Amino acid sequence: MLLTALIAGFTAGAGLIIAIGSQNAFVLRQGLLRNHVGAIVAITSLSDILLISAGVAGIGFIVTEWPSAIYLLQLGGAAFLAVYGLQAAYRAWSGSGALQASQSGAGASLKAAVLTxxxxxxxxxxxxxxxxxxLGSLSTHYPGAGQFVFAIGACFASIAWFVALGYGARLLRPVFNNPNAWRVLDAIIAVFMLTLSALMLIN
Known part of the structure; x- marks a missing residue:
């Protein structure tokens, strides 16, 4: 039963985390730049662990009880994604992203990377x-210790994914030795971020 809960937690967590998202695009770019990768991987992993643990502990009902808070987050998130998308569009247009990559890890400060x-x-x-x-709701299908093990599985999926994404990105570095590859990546990120921003405002 516990093994089943662990596998279920890992599978459910992986299914939600690995889906393409703005956070993953950011982690990928930081990994390609080799810019504060350890800090970024730690923040994303620990944040997921915190949120998953809170959900399994039953705090998730707060989110459903405060729709106004979700609405404010949507507005703030949409604005942030729009700004980041426009910055990516500028990098794609000017080719400045490749210049950052050639600096071997130089670029945004640790504080800026962490806040972003x-x-x-x-x-x-x-x-x-x-x-x-x-995930909090799914965990209730495994009562007792099984619920705790389900959370462990989901947290492990998050850690494994962000470590693989952040540190595995360097395997793509030969491709991104070409400045045009950076322009394509930034163009894709720009379209992706601006689309997400618009969807947040519409939904």
Whole structure:
């Protein structure tokens, strides 16, 4: 029973976390730049652990009881994604992203990278619905110790994914030695972020 709960938690967590999202795009870019990767991986993983644990503990009902808070997060998240998307569009247009990459880890300060990562994580209302509400609800199918083990499985999925994404991105570095590859990546990120921003305002 406990093994089943662990596998279920890992599978459910992986299914939600690995889905393409603004946070993943940010972690991927930081990994390619080799810019504060350890800090970014730690923040994203620990944030998920915190939210998953809160959901399994039953705090997820707060999210559903405060729809106005979710609405404010949507507005803030939409604005943040729009700004970041426009910055990516500028990098794609000017080719400045490749210049950052050639600096071997130089670029945004640790403080700027951490604040940006926190914004991507906590200004996204879906992160609360996915981790606290959905995973919290799924965990109730495994009562007792099984619920705790389910949470461990989901947390492990988060850690494994962000470590693989952040540190595995360097395997793509040969591709991104070409400045045009950075322009394509930034163009994709720009379209993705601006689309997400619009969807947040519409939904």
């Amino acid at each position: 990562c926190l914004a991507f994580t906590f200004l996204n209302p879906h992160v609360y619905l996915d981790t606290m509400v959905l």
